[in-house]
Amino acid sequence: MLVLGIESSCDETGLALYDTERGLLAHALHSQIALHAEYGGVVPELASRDHIRYMVPLARQVIAHAGCQLADIDGIAYTSGPGLAGALLVGSAFAHALAVALNLPILGVHHLEGHLLSPLLSANPPDFPFVALLVSGGHTQLMDVQGIGEYVLLGDTLDDAAGEAFDKTAQLLGLDYPGGAALSALAQQGDLQRFSLPRPLLHSGDLNFSFSGLKTAVLNLVRKHPDTASRADIAAAFQAAMCDVLVAKSLSALKQQRRSQLVVAGGVGANQPLRQALTREVTQRKGCVYFPELQFCTDNGAMIAFAGAMRLLHTREPAGPFSVKPRWALNSLPALR
Numbered sequence: 001m002l003v004l005g006i007e008s009s010c011d012e013t014g015l016a017l018y019d020t021e022r023g024l025l026a027h028a029l030h031s032q033i034a035l036h037a038e039y040g041g042v043v044p045e046l047a048s049r050d051h052i053r054y055m056v057p058l059a060r061q062v063i064a065h066a067g068c069q070l071a072d073i074d075g076i077a078y079t080s081g082p083g084l085a086g087a088l089l090v091g092s093a094f095a096h097a098l099a100v101a102l103n104l105p106i107l108g109v110h111h112l113e114g115h116l117l118s119p120l121l122s123a124n125p126p127d128f129p130f131v132a133l134l135v136s137g138g139h140t141q142l143m144d145v146q147g148i149g150e151y152v153l154l155g156d157t158l159d160d161a162a163g164e165a166f167d168k169t170a171q172l173l174g175l176d177y178p179g180g181a182a183l184s185a186l187a188q189q190g191d192l193q194r195f196s197l198p199r200p201l202l203h204s205g206d207l208n209f210s211f212s213g214l215k216t217a218v219l220n221l222v223r224k225h226p227d228t229a230s231r232a233d234i235a236a237a238f239q240a241a242m243c244d245v246l247v248a249k250s251l252s253a254l255k256q257q258r259r260s261q262l263v264v265a266g267g268v269g270a271n272q273p274l275r276q277a278l279t280r281e282v283t284q285r286k287g288c289v290y291f292p293e294l295q296f297c298t299d300n301g302a303m304i305a306f307a308g309a310m311r312l313l314h315t316r317e318p319a320g321p322f323s324v325k326p327r328w329a330l331n332s333l334p335a336l337r
């Protein structure tokens with residue numbers, strides 16, 4: 001089954017073709033980072049307009065790269081939520097129009113399910129069950145995953161998401177939006193011993209997170225040490241605090257659920273010190289940790305095509321309403337079994 005995946009929930013237009021027998025055939029991505037950079041964050045109306053601009057050219061591009069025709073497509077999967085309403089509507093409108101024109105089955109995919117299943121696109125995918133750490137710009141969640149659609153929320157952030165904390169801290173350090181990767185690069189030149197920042201909720205006894213206090217602690221440090229030379233040291237201290245909390249809570253989740261496999265997904269999963277610390281700590285405990293390929297950590301069409309293909313194989317429901325779900329709980333999805 002050949003599925004066209006369409007991602008347009010925020011500031012990336014992603015299209016991909018996934019074949020359930022041959023794997024990922026092609027994917028294309030247009031990032032709007034440059035478009036939003038001067039505003040310090042995503043401007044929803046600009047995002048929607050840019051998705052409109054790139055949707056058709058990227059669809060043509062993946063079809064050409066895969067060496068196939070529109071008529072070869074067996075189903076369409078698009079991100080129907082959560083995300084920015086206007087941006088989601090562009091993908092939804094395009095997907096529904098194609099599905100009607102080609103008389104194809106169509107499915108609205110949950111963006112976080114796309115992230116969650118993205119490590120399954122790798123050469124060495126994990127088996128169910130596993131614990132998943134979802135760390136994106138909008139979410140920080142620990143999930144117990146027994147199968148597709150069988151998600152139990154173990155812990156969540158009480159305030160900022162991990163990516164949001166990276167981005168806000170990066171902004172305090174004078175870096176452009178979205179600053180996660182830039183902050184990490186800056187931290188590499190920093191002295192890890194110079195500053196120590198709090199590890200919020202490290203010993204809370206549950207699996208929840210809180211990052212807004214950490215951001216305030218960074219703000220205080222920046223005010224106290226406004227010189228450029230201190231920025232790298234502050235970035236290093238912030239990244240170390242984030243990694244410590246994310247690693248400790250992930251290990252607690254594995255222990256609590258008696259699982260040995262950890263799957264990491266979402267943009268912050270591209271963070272190298274986090275990847276290294278999780279790999280070291282989980283393997284020391286005889287477990288295994290799985291990451292998506294770097295290019296599939298942040299938003300992309302491949303993860304939507306894949307998640308959509310898994311569900312379209314089992315679901316033969318009518319198209320459903322032409323609507324999007326800007327807010328949508330991951331653990332409300334139906335199980336595939």
Ligand code: KG4
Pocket residue numbers: 010115135136137138139162163164166167178179180181184266267268269270271272297298299
């Ligand atoms: O998953 P994603 O593309 O978007 C959402 O669905 O929210 O994640 C984007 C987030 C941004 O906050 C970005 O700064 C962060 O992932 N990010 C990173 C790195 N690369 C991207 N954070 C830390 N280190 C990185 N290397």
Ligand code: ZN
Pocket residue numbers: 111115136137266267298299
């Ligand atoms: Zn995302």
